[in-house]
Amino acid sequence: MVLYATFCRGFSRPNSSHRRIAGNPLRMVLADFFSTSIVTRNDENQVLDPLIVCGPSGVGKGTIIAKFMEEMGGRDQFGFTVSHTTRQPREGEVNGVHYHFVDIEDMKQQIQQGAFLEFAEVHGNFYGTSLQSLRDVQDQGKRCLLDIDVEGVRSVKNIASEMLLEPKYLFIAPPSFDALKERLVGRGTETPESLSRRTANAKAELEYGTPQNFDSIVVNNDLDVACQDFAEAVRKMYDL
Ligand SMILES: Nc1ncnc2c1ncn2[C@@H]1O[C@H](COP(=O)(O)OP(=O)(O)OP(=O)(O)O)[C@@H](O)[C@H]1O
Numbered sequence: 001m002v003l004y005a006t007f008c009r010g011f012s013r014p015n016s017s018h019r020r021i022a023g024n025p026l027r028m029v030l031a032d033f034f035s036t037s038i039v040t041r042n043d044e045n046q047v048l049d050p051l052i053v054c055g056p057s058g059v060g061k062g063t064i065i066a067k068f069m070e071e072m073g074g075r076d077q078f079g080f081t082v083s084h085t086t087r088q089p090r091e092g093e094v095n096g097v098h099y100h101f102v103d104i105e106d107m108k109q110q111i112q113q114g115a116f117l118e119f120a121e122v123h124g125n126f127y128g129t130s131l132q133s134l135r136d137v138q139d140q141g142k143r144c145l146l147d148i149d150v151e152g153v154r155s156v157k158n159i160a161s162e163m164l165l166e167p168k169y170l171f172i173a174p175p176s177f178d179a180l181k182e183r184l185v186g187r188g189t190e191t192p193e194s195l196s197r198r199t200a201n202a203k204a205e206l207e208y209g210t211p212q213n214f215d216s217i218v219v220n221n222d223l224d225v226a227c228q229d230f231a232e233a234v235r236k237m238y239d240l
Pocket of ligand 1: 055057058059060061062063064183184186187220221222224226
């Protein structure tokens with residue numbers, strides 16, 4: 001409830017043009033009643049429900065999302081919601097672009113202040129999606145694209161209806177567990193310890209990646225095919 005109140009407060013922009021709340025009639029009435037702009041429309045009058053992308057570490061989420069956004073027109077409709085993390089930046093990662101890199105005390109403080117839609121401690125580090133990062137995307141009239149782990153998906157599912165959000169959930173699966181492990185090794189970012197933590201977590205994450213829990217599942221075997229499948233799944237889910 002505290003989080004909900006924070007969320008409503010955070011998203012309340014009474015004078016904004018994006019306050020044209022939409023969706024089904026009940027949603028519209030409730031959204032107006034609660035004076036929240038979580039449910040918004042863009043200039044083409046389309047509802048801006050978030051896209052939640054999930055999958056085990058190393059499956060290729062970042063790679064597919066980058067191609068979709070940069071090479072397949074994704075950026076016209078979606079804005080990447082930049083997560084916070086307490087892990088160290090990898091080579092080439094830019095603060096504020098790939099992640100907001102923060103230290104652990106800062107992150108804990110912001111969590112306590114209710115600044116996050118969801119957060120989780122994964123592989124010994126905190127990851128989270130701040131309400132501000134969602135607002136930043138919505139202010140551009142775009143749908144939020146979130147790349148979050150299974151715990152994050154569970155958290156969002158628990159609170160989405162309270163917030164009148166109707167996200168679409170897409171899971172990216174590897175062709176096999178061995179292929180996933182090979183990619184993590186090939187990426188060259190993991191220590192032996194972090195590799196075994198990530199692969200151990202992947203087992204439970206793959207079990208959660210079922211049609212019961214996700215609107216769409218894309219298998220990332222051949223990268224180009226997976227990107228096409230991803231774009232097609234997005235088109236179908238949002239009726240674009
Ligand atoms: N279809 C594919 N075939 C082979 N390698 C791939 C494929 N897709 C991605 N990769 C490679 O796998 C590695 C992991 O990809 P990426 O970093 O995008 O995964 P991720 O799911 O975003 O991981 P994390 O959750 O840890 O950030 C990268 O080195 C990437 O180049």
